[in-house]
Amino acid sequence: MDQAVRELSYAQAIQEAMAIAMETDERVFLMGEDIGVYGGAFQVTGDLVERFGADRVIDTPISELGGAGVAVGAAVTGLRPIFEFQFSDFATLAMEQIVNQAAKMRYMLGGAVSVPVVMRFPAGSGTGAAAQHSQSLEAWLGHVPGLKVIQPSTPYDAKGMLLAAVADPDPVMIFEHKLLYKTKGPVPEGYYTVPIGKAAIRREGRDLTIVATSIMVHKALDAAKTLEAEGIDVEVVDLRTIRPMDKETVIESVKKTSRLLCVYEGVKTLGVGAEVSAMIAESEAFDFLDAPIVRLGGAETPIPYNPELEKATVPQVPDILAAARSLATGSR
Amino acid sequence: MTVAQAKTKDLPAGANLPFIYREYSAERLKQALHKMYLIRQFEEGAEESYTRGLIHGTMHLSIGQEASAMGICMPLTNDDQITSTHRGHGHCIAKGAEVSKMFAEFFGKTTGYCRGRGGSMHIADVTTGNLGANGIVGGGIPIAVGAALTAKRLKSDRVVISFFGDGANNEGAFHEALNMASLWKLPVIFVCENNGYGMSTSMARSTAVPNVADRAAAYAMPGVIVDGNVLSEVAEASHEAVRRARAGEGPTLIESKTYRHRGHSKSDRNRYRTKEEIEDWMTNRDPIVRYENELMEFGIIDQAGVEAIREAVAKEIADGIEFAKASPSPEIRNLERYVYTETV
Ligand SMILES: Cc1ncc(C[n+]2csc(CCOP(=O)(O)OP(=O)(O)O)c2C)c(N)n1
Ligand SMILES: [Mg+2]
Numbered sequence: 001m002d003q004a005v006r007e008l009s010y011a012q013a014i015q016e017a018m019a020i021a022m023e024t025d026e027r028v029f030l031m032g033e034d035i036g037v038y039g040g041a042f043q044v045t046g047d048l049v050e051r052f053g054a055d056r057v058i059d060t061p062i063s064e065l066g067g068a069g070v071a072v073g074a075a076v077t078g079l080r081p082i083f084e085f086q087f088s089d090f091a092t093l094a095m096e097q098i099v100n101q102a103a104k105m106r107y108m109l110g111g112a113v114s115v116p117v118v119m120r121f122p123a124g125s126g127t128g129a130a131a132q133h134s135q136s137l138e139a140w141l142g143h144v145p146g147l148k149v150i151q152p153s154t155p156y157d158a159k160g161m162l163l164a165a166v167a168d169p170d171p172v173m174i175f176e177h178k179l180l181y182k183t184k185g186p187v188p189e190g191y192y193t194v195p196i197g198k199a200a201i202r203r204e205g206r207d208l209t210i211v212a213t214s215i216m217v218h219k220a221l222d223a224a225k226t227l228e229a230e231g232i233d234v235e236v237v238d239l240r241t242i243r244p245m246d247k248e249t250v251i252e253s254v255k256k257t258s259r260l261l262c263v264y265e266g267v268k269t270l271g272v273g274a275e276v277s278a279m280i281a282e283s284e285a286f287d288f289l290d291a292p293i294v295r296l297g298g299a300e301t302p303i304p305y306n307p308e309l310e311k312a313t314v315p316q317v318p319d320i321l322a323a324a325r326s327l328a329t330g331s332r
Numbered sequence: 333m334t335v336a337q338a339k340t341k342d343l344p345a346g347a348n349l350p351f352i353y354r355e356y357s358a359e360r361l362k363q364a365l366h367k368m369y370l371i372r373q374f375e376e377g378a379e380e381s382y383t384r385g386l387i388h389g390t391m392h393l394s395i396g397q398e399a400s401a402m403g404i405c406m407p408l409t410n411d412d413q414i415t416s417t418h419r420g421h422g423h424c425i426a427k428g429a430e431v432s433k434m435f436a437e438f439f440g441k442t443t444g445y446c447r448g449r450g451g452s453m454h455i456a457d458v459t460t461g462n463l464g465a466n467g468i469v470g471g472g473i474p475i476a477v478g479a480a481l482t483a484k485r486l487k488s489d490r491v492v493i494s495f496f497g498d499g500a501n502n503e504g505a506f507h508e509a510l511n512m513a514s515l516w517k518l519p520v521i522f523v524c525e526n527n528g529y530g531m532s533t534s535m536a537r538s539t540a541v542p543n544v545a546d547r548a549a550a551y552a553m554p555g556v557i558v559d560g561n562v563l564s565e566v567a568e569a570s571h572e573a574v575r576r577a578r579a580g581e582g583p584t585l586i587e588s589k590t591y592r593h594r595g596h597s598k599s600d601r602n603r604y605r606t607k608e609e610i611e612d613w614m615t616n617r618d619p620i621v622r623y624e625n626e627l628m629e630f631g632i633i634d635q636a637g638v639e640a641i642r643e644a645v646a647k648e649i650a651d652g653i654e655f656a657k658a659s660p661s662p663e664i665r666n667l668e669r670y671v672y673t674e675t676v
Contacts, residue, residue: 038532061502128389293411306453
């Protein structure tokens with residue numbers, strides 16, 4: 001039977017996924033700050049507390065380290081917590097539990113346990129919230145073996161990947177760009193999953209590959225439309241998962257186009273683009289490159305408050321256009 | 333407290349007046365009212381500018397909590413320091429900042445206290461001892477302890493105040509900081525402005541003890557509860573804590589019970605508290621109305637004097653907004669400035 005497809009916002013898609021997870025699995029519950037009557041800082045949990053009650057939609061005190069630890073403890077003993085950080089920036093307060101405990105517990109115990117915890121992180125800039133509420137810290141967690149780190153870019157993926165995360169036996173960290181919450185897209189009703197660890201080709205092209213993450217996928221697609229009119233045929237790869245990374249899809253794309261541009265919001269240096277570039281440099285795709293790889297990432301600064309500075313801090317469509325044009329014509 | 337009570341026969345004149353009337357000159361008492369109005373009108377001005385699209389992002393207003401910021405800062409000198417919170421406009425003004433440079437910051441201008449990089453949530457004025465608001469709940473508490481360690485090591489007379497909310501008392505940083513401060517007898521005062529809620533979560537739903545001040549026992553320091561909407565009560569507790577700190581007797585935890593009239597931030601649907609509760613605090617326990625009535629009752633100021641203060645403040649606010657509007661925005665080419673110390 002075909003499932004009806006509706007237009008939902010990214011936030012609604014996540015909410016629906018959490019509702020389905022709770023309906024179908026008694027072990028699933030939500031924890032986070034102000035996720036109950038308040039509905040979550042970005043209204044992602046919304047009215048779920050009314051449907052599922054306060055003991056499955058649990059408001060925690062403002063205790064990120066403790067809260068994350070409680071989620072890890074519940075996960076390792078048989079429950080399926082979905083833990084919402086109010087802002088991804090507050091992952092820094094919980095690093096101990098995420099990095100030293102959740103990520104390593106299975107390994108340290110020689111495989112005797114697993115830690116099926118899901119953590120959700122509203123991330124990114126563009127809201128005027130300045131340096132401590134606008135960061136993109138996914139690469140931090142991407143550096144830790146034991147974690148899986150995903151960045152869905154569409155409502156469809158947001159739902160399917162969250163359900164895949166809940167079903168996953170290992171800790172899955174989901175970075176959700178705040179500016180995506182209100183974007184809409186088709187979402188089927190009911191249960192489905194989108195695999196973790198698999199990139200998506202959002203647009204096929206011959207001249208140039210853009211590997212993008214999260215909101216940058218949309219900016220890349222915008223740029224690709226303009227470039228098409230200029231005769232530059234861009235392939236856009238939505239990485240979707242940064243750990244484990246789908247090397248094959250990226251390598252195949254670069255082998256086809258021979259040019260690679262990485263676009264991501266996190267700070268450029270030592271970020272996702274560095275990994276993608278190095279991975280290509282180490283692969284058979286290296287011999288196919290017709291020009292040096294180009295990275296567009298966040299500027300080497302905290303996110304400023306002033307809105308013009310804030311915009312200038314992260315890649316925008318004109319930056320992608322400029323980089324793609326010079327890359328398309330550049331040579332080794 | 334009424335005038336009749338204040339003039340009880342057997343006692344020397346003024347002996348049982350509330351603390352601040354025994355401690356401060358009429359001039360300083362009037363200045364305190366001026367500053368409380370300045371805080372209130374600054375925030376109303378910021379709120380209006382936000383509505384008009386002149387300020388972006390979000391902000392957290394402390395309207396209703398002015399006596400708390402003011403009372404705590406009364407015994408402080410410019411050399412004393414504070415760490416503040418996301419709800420920090422009042423602290424900043426009470427400590428001595430200029431509202432024009434605060435507005436400029438909120439407008440994202442180079443003339444702002446943080447040169448347009450910080451905004452409301454990171455407002456600071458290091459020149460008057462405000463080490464900064466903080467976007468991280470509890471983030472300023474250990475920093476205040478560090479500042480107090482400096483004060484002690486350098487044998488200065490300085491004390492450090494750490495402002496934070498009730499919600500912050502459940503962060504690990506709070507507990508670790510209080511322990512070290514007490515262990516090392518540092519000149520720091522922890523001021524919990526308990527407005528009943530951390531965002532939507534009430535004290536009862538977040539905290540295992542009824543009063544934040546109860547936590548003091550675990551760290552062997554005095555825990556004092558005051559009515560945060562009564563200026564004199566707050567100032568009195570602050571005086572005693574400052575005395576202790578300067579005398580090398582160590583930290584104090586003051587819990588100032590108060591209320592925020594506005595929502596948590598700009599995105600609050602106010603679903604977690606009743607209209608009646610908000611109304612009650614606004615109409616019956618407004619800290620400015622309360623203090624103003626007291627001043628009039630004790631004959632320290634009259635209606636004309638109050639009007640004069642309000643007008644002066646309104647002008648200061650209007651001028652501040654004009655200054656902010658007229659100030660230049662930062663240039664994009666300076667995007668990566670101030671990340672590291674410039675060595676030229
Ligand atoms: C570490 C951290 N967690 C969560 C938040 C989001 N947040 C900002 S203010 C706030 C409530 C703080 O409550 P309280 O300490 O009582 O201060 P109030 O807002 O009442 O002044 C929350 C949850 C944050 N900024 N930092
Ligand atoms: Mg509070």
